[in-house]
Amino acid sequence: MSAATVPAEAPERRLYWAIADCLTVVRNELVHIARQPSMLAWQLGFPIVSVLLFVYVFGSAMDVGASVDYKDYALPGMFAMTMAQGFMNTATIVAFTRQLGVMDRYRSMPMAPSAVVSGRGVADVLGASLDLAVLASIALVVGWRPHGGVPRILAAFALLLLLRFALTWVGVYLGLLVPNAEAAGNLFAVALPFGIVSSVFTPPSMMPQWLGTVAMWNPVSSTANAIRDLFGDPAPHGGSWIETHALPMAMVWPLVITAIFLPLAVRRFQALGR
Amino acid sequence: METTSHAVLAEGLTKRYGATCALDDFDLTVAPGTVQGLLGPNGAGKTTAVRILSTLLRPDGGRALVAGHDVAKDPRRVRRHIGLVGQNAALDEAVTGRRNLILFGRLFHLDKRRAARRADELLERFDLVEAADRGVRQYSGGMRRRLDLAASMILAPTVLFLDEPTTGLDPRARNEVWEAVRSLLAGGTAVLLTTQYLDEADKLADRVAVLDRGRKIADDTPDRLKRELGGDRIEVVVREAAHLQPALRVLALVTEAGGEPLVDAEERRVTAPVEDRVAALTHVARVCREEGIAIEDIGVRRPTLDEVFLRLTGHRAHEGDPDPTTPARPDPSADPGGRGDPSAPPDPSAPSGKEVAHR
Ligand SMILES: Nc1ncnc2c1ncn2[C@@H]1O[C@H](COP(=O)(O)OP(=O)(O)OP(=O)(O)O)[C@@H](O)[C@H]1O
Ligand SMILES: [Mg+2]
Numbered sequence: 001m002s003a004a005t006v007p008a009e010a011p012e013r014r015l016y017w018a019i020a021d022c023l024t025v026v027r028n029e030l031v032h033i034a035r036q037p038s039m040l041a042w043q044l045g046f047p048i049v050s051v052l053l054f055v056y057v058f059g060s061a062m063d064v065g066a067s068v069d070y071k072d073y074a075l076p077g078m079f080a081m082t083m084a085q086g087f088m089n090t091a092t093i094v095a096f097t098r099q100l101g102v103m104d105r106y107r108s109m110p111m112a113p114s115a116v117v118s119g120r121g122v123a124d125v126l127g128a129s130l131d132l133a134v135l136a137s138i139a140l141v142v143g144w145r146p147h148g149g150v151p152r153i154l155a156a157f158a159l160l161l162l163l164r165f166a167l168t169w170v171g172v173y174l175g176l177l178v179p180n181a182e183a184a185g186n187l188f189a190v191a192l193p194f195g196i197v198s199s200v201f202t203p204p205s206m207m208p209q210w211l212g213t214v215a216m217w218n219p220v221s222s223t224a225n226a227i228r229d230l231f232g233d234p235a236p237h238g239g240s241w242i243e244t245h246a247l248p249m250a251m252v253w254p255l256v257i258t259a260i261f262l263p264l265a266v267r268r269f270q271a272l273g274r
Numbered sequence: 275m276e277t278t279s280h281a282v283l284a285e286g287l288t289k290r291y292g293a294t295c296a297l298d299d300f301d302l303t304v305a306p307g308t309v310q311g312l313l314g315p316n317g318a319g320k321t322t323a324v325r326i327l328s329t330l331l332r333p334d335g336g337r338a339l340v341a342g343h344d345v346a347k348d349p350r351r352v353r354r355h356i357g358l359v360g361q362n363a364a365l366d367e368a369v370t371g372r373r374n375l376i377l378f379g380r381l382f383h384l385d386k387r388r389a390a391r392r393a394d395e396l397l398e399r400f401d402l403v404e405a406a407d408r409g410v411r412q413y414s415g416g417m418r419r420r421l422d423l424a425a426s427m428i429l430a431p432t433v434l435f436l437d438e439p440t441t442g443l444d445p446r447a448r449n450e451v452w453e454a455v456r457s458l459l460a461g462g463t464a465v466l467l468t469t470q471y472l473d474e475a476d477k478l479a480d481r482v483a484v485l486d487r488g489r490k491i492a493d494d495t496p497d498r499l500k501r502e503l504g505g506d507r508i509e510v511v512v513r514e515a516a517h518l519q520p521a522l523r524v525l526a527l528v529t530e531a532g533g534e535p536l537v538d539a540e541e542r543r544v545t546a547p548v549e550d551r552v553a554a555l556t557h558v559a560r561v562c563r564e565e566g567i568a569i570e571d572i573g574v575r576r577p578t579l580d581e582v583f584l585r586l587t588g589h590r591a592h593e594g595d596p597d598p599t600t601p602a603r604p605d606p607s608a609d610p611g612g613r614g615d616p617s618a619p620p621d622p623s624a625p626s627g628k629e630v631a632h633r
Binding site: 017020021024025028031032035036099100101102104106107108109110111115272273 | 325328329331350354356358360361362363364367368369373380381382383409
């Protein structure tokens, strides 16, 4: 039997392997999705049920002011919330990978160490695109119509994925911080208010003042309001600075989150060796 | 690259976690193509040693060369020459066995064709062809372990680390893993194997290092270690608790020099290290019958890890465990024959039966 020989690797090939290994990890993650489409349904269960509840059950009773149809208000909010809570999945998978020892195997192999983390990030953004495609289809079925024109609609989806990408680092960081996958599941206690205390379901101006302020400054609100704008149904708001600058803030927040949590995640990853 | 004829060379490795010293001034050499056992109870530092040597953990002190490369200074080089099978099966549960091997092959930087070919070879070698295209989630414990081993063999490593590869497996699966490990040795791979089972170290290892609370307390061939440890032990289970003390006195007669009989009151069992297993067995059986000690079971067996530890360290392997076994001496006051010294040299041939006559 021919044992495979050790391939040579020059230092200048590092970048090449960092990308190649990342893609290998990503491809494997896509195989996961293909093998278990039911997982996707589970993950999307909450937003889908919420869509139906809010549109058909509460929708008639909800008045968000002006002449805005609640569907056009709540559905983009739902998109933003799904992206916001996605870091839970990242954290759970990272914690599970570590718990199983797969993380140790990766780290004991001559692959690029960065690929363990970057592969996760890319795979999660691809997975999130799929989430969005499913959610948007359901939204279209229940009567949601974006009317901003194709470039603005694409820009809206890009902003959603940008938020998801930034939060991936929060997920990686938390996934490496918690002792096991079960503990990662408890992060839902953080993810739920993070998604809901925002402009996702109700305008912050209709909340008690202190809560409204928190909700306004929640990064999820900026993304939600920015995409409502891009979809052609601007959200009614109280006119505060943070609300009138939703579009630039929908880009600034993800950059801030990345600037804080990417180094934290990398540091945490390196700390596995200490 | 530093030249060395050792597959593993570790000097003074130390790792502390707060107040606990997980590994304390640990030295080790492993020759190419040999199996080094690392034996110790829970928390002894086995995993810590393996993690340091496989570049997963940075030591606080000391240095280690694996396949000639420094684990701290040149981890990437080391990683191309090692395989690691950790305490948990490190597999992607969601995909098939074959996909696992191809995934890891690609991450070992084999091209697509070679990764696929290598996966086929390894599936064949580890007897997983039939299960190759099933999801790993459906694999048995033994199959997982074999796939895990296969994944760590993709690059034919110079050094293979196996951290408790058979813990939690049933005897059949354990045998499968042992067979797989033996088959690797022909290729010149050096194996560092940690275990809590003395018989596993005995079966597989050329040398065994014994760890206790982070310190290496012995390092020798299994044979010499066992001889030093007293080798075989005779074990007698009596039918009634009242017969424990008399049985203890009988065993004291055949206990080898320096050895000590042990009483396990709960199991109504008395054990003692012996030199000549056959002579000891026949002698004890005869004396017990003569004295009317009702024996439920009698036999000679290898020492357990617990006994090895007691002997080497003077404390139990699992300190704090509720363990009824305690070193015991026969109670001299209850000994009409006056033979109270349990460490008297064994003399199975001597007609000593009458001297210890009881009752
Ligand atoms: N990350 C850690 N943080 C704190 N203490 C640790 C850590 N890892 C190990 N230890 C401690 O170091 C000691 C040695 O642990 P190690 O895992 O090496 O033991 P082991 O021999 O592999 O045990 P087992 O048979 O249970 O696997 C133990 O006392 C353990 O509690
Ligand atoms: Mg261990």
